[in-house]
Amino acid sequence: MSFMTKPTVRHPQLPVNDLGLTVRDYEGGMSTLCAGCGHDSITSAIVTAAFELSIPTHRFVKLSGIGCSSKTPAYFLRDSHGFNSTHGRMPSVATGANSANRELTYIGVSGDGDTLSIGMGQFAHVIRRNLNMLYIIENNGVYGLTKGQFSAAADKGSIAKKGEVNQQPAIDPCQTAIVLGATFVARGFSGDKDQLVPLLKAGMKHRGFAMIDIISPCVTFNDHEGSTKSYEYSREHFSPAIVADFVPPAEEIKVRYDEGEAMSIELHDGSHIVLRKLDKDFDPTDRVSVLSNLQEGVVAGEITTGLLYVDESQPEMHELNNTTQTPLRDLPFDKLCPGNDTLQKIQARYR
Numbered sequence: 001m002s003f004m005t006k007p008t009v010r011h012p013q014l015p016v017n018d019l020g021l022t023v024r025d026y027e028g029g030m031s032t033l034c035a036g037c038g039h040d041s042i043t044s045a046i047v048t049a050a051f052e053l054s055i056p057t058h059r060f061v062k063l064s065g066i067g068c069s070s071k072t073p074a075y076f077l078r079d080s081h082g083f084n085s086t087h088g089r090m091p092s093v094a095t096g097a098n099s100a101n102r103e104l105t106y107i108g109v110s111g112d113g114d115t116l117s118i119g120m121g122q123f124a125h126v127i128r129r130n131l132n133m134l135y136i137i138e139n140n141g142v143y144g145l146t147k148g149q150f151s152a153a154a155d156k157g158s159i160a161k162k163g164e165v166n167q168q169p170a171i172d173p174c175q176t177a178i179v180l181g182a183t184f185v186a187r188g189f190s191g192d193k194d195q196l197v198p199l200l201k202a203g204m205k206h207r208g209f210a211m212i213d214i215i216s217p218c219v220t221f222n223d224h225e226g227s228t229k230s231y232e233y234s235r236e237h238f239s240p241a242i243v244a245d246f247v248p249p250a251e252e253i254k255v256r257y258d259e260g261e262a263m264s265i266e267l268h269d270g271s272h273i274v275l276r277k278l279d280k281d282f283d284p285t286d287r288v289s290v291l292s293n294l295q296e297g298v299v300a301g302e303i304t305t306g307l308l309y310v311d312e313s314q315p316e317m318h319e320l321n322n323t324t325q326t327p328l329r330d331l332p333f334d335k336l337c338p339g340n341d342t343l344q345k346i347q348a349r350y351r
């Protein structure tokens with residue numbers, strides 16, 4: 001139960017991070033999701049990533065829409081700021097919060113329905129603004145919370161639990177995000193924490209909009225034979241294009257890779273993402289070739305995973321708008337408020 005506090009007893013040997021915090025400090029309330037739901041595995045990966053990055057818990061903001069996926073921010077980072085908004089409208093709330101304080105780390109959790117159905121308009125515009133946030137889609141191909149209707153991410157031909165066949169093609173969030181101009185696009189699988197944690201860390205550290213589409217099976221409504229978002233199907237068709245390692249600024253990149261098989265991308269804070277290419281022709285900085293590679297994967301029925309596209313050069317929303325570096329709460333009141341005379345003049349224009 002999310003309203004029940006987990007016991008805070010800690011094993012004395014539990015490792016601590018650079019802040020002296022344990023992984024328990026990054027957890028949240030008890031999950032109320034179905035046992036085995038992929039979303040709980042993603043929660044666990046978020047907790048690990050935040051702990052390993054040693055970001056103070058009160059410097060996070062977690063935001064969501066509506067759905068089983070959107071409930072999950074209650075299960076991690078109990079001491080951070082949070083806002084559970086309305087269905088498909090999380091990007092507006094994230095934009096408002098980030099406008100007021102650019103210094104915090106923003107994590108948005110959404111579902112495939114929340115993003116690709118009702119929230120598609122908001123999704124497009126938050127990408128276009130390059131809002132500095134990590135946007136996670138917990139993608140199970142169904143509306144889990146409302147009992148298993150097909151979402152816009154359900155593949156054509158996918159079979160529902162009661163036998164209905166989906167006739168419409170799926171919207172691929174990764175291809176869509178790249179076409180709309182997203183500057184960091186990745187895909188993972190809830191059942192592969194080793195791949196997911198470095199992707200989440202890199203996404204939290206990317207300057208700009210980072211989207212991770214995470215295949216997250218719904219064990220109650222979409223984990224049967226014929227579903228293309230089940231554990232079995234995902235494991236069989238999993239095709240990593242790239243393996244990502246996250247290296248913090250102070251750490252030396254020790255691991256050596258064969259030339260042509262690895263590339264290192266420096267993030268704005270000096271940390272690196274080291275990418276081991278499994279397919280020599282895959283270049284995550286070349287938009288056109290990434291899109292054609294993803295499309296080939298769709299035709300072959302494969303789920304291409306890893307860091308698919310990254311561009312560290314684009315300005316994020318505050319840089320585009322030349323807004324103040326200082327969070328609004330720290331600005332002197334006379335700088336924030338234009339004063340009574342100015343407000344009267346503005347109001348007079350509308351009379």
Ligand SMILES: Cc1ncc(C[n+]2csc(CCOP(=O)(O)OP(=O)(O)O)c2C)c(N)n1
Nearest residue numbers: 067068069087111112113114142143144145
């Ligand atoms: C405006 C509005 N329309 C419809 C709903 C009903 N509704 C609640 S959750 C949901 C779909 C959730 O699906 P998804 O985002 O994929 O999350 P999941 O439960 O699968 O994790 C819908 C249609 C709502 N809450 N608000």
Ligand code: SF4
Nearest residue numbers: 034037068144218219
């Ligand atoms: S209904 Fe599906 S998505 Fe929702 S908690 Fe249960 S398994 Fe997870």
Ligand SMILES: [Mg+2]
Nearest residue numbers: 111112140142
């Ligand atoms: Mg869903």
